[in-house]
Amino acid sequence: MKTITQRFGAASATKLRDWQKLVAETSAMDDPEAQIKKVNDFWNRRMQFMDDKDAWGQDDYWATPMESLGQGKIDCEDFAIAKYFTLLSAGMDVGQLRLIYVKAKLGGSSSNITQAHMVLAFYSDPDAEPEILDNLLGEIRPASRRPDLTPVFSFNGQGMWAGVSAGSSSSPSGSKRLSRWEDLLVRAHAEGFE
Secondary structure, eight states: OHHHHHOHHHHHHHHHHHHHHHHHHHHOOOHHHHHHHHHHHHHHOOOOEHHHHHHHSSSSOOOHHHHHHOOOOOOOOHHHHHHHHHHHHOOOOOOEEEEEEEEEETTTTTTOOEEEEEEEEEEEEESOEEEESSSSSOOOGGGOOOTTTTEEEEEEEEEEEESSSSSSSTTTTGGGOOHHHHHHHHHHHTTTTO
């Protein structure tokens, strides 16, 4: 905790304790649907959206969960990443989670204006339709009820996929093609994440 308070100030220690409590409570839950809701709500309600340029002084920075807690101002990738690592810390299997890079239609599914966006998908089993955890929409919905999102590719700590189907095979190069992800994994590991 000393490192987070040195880097982001004393207020970040409270945020870290709240996150640790969230992980403990989520770990004790038997219902995966309740787990993903609790984690989605925690991050969506406690963090403020801010572009990386304003938050980190960089065009595109993928923050670790500790950096997100310390900063308190994060973008869509950081929301998805924080939820991913929180659920893993609570004991969820990595195979049930995928970060999905999407094109989001701004203003709804009939809009022609799209923007790069990232969400987290939860798969109750490999053949299940994914449920989408998102910072744009607080309600967790099945992918079929998110026509505003067009998936481009998905990834997790096990690999990278061209689509979002949990049963599809990983690309030969896996997630190593994502340098920001690889850099994030190194920093997250240094913070104690597996």
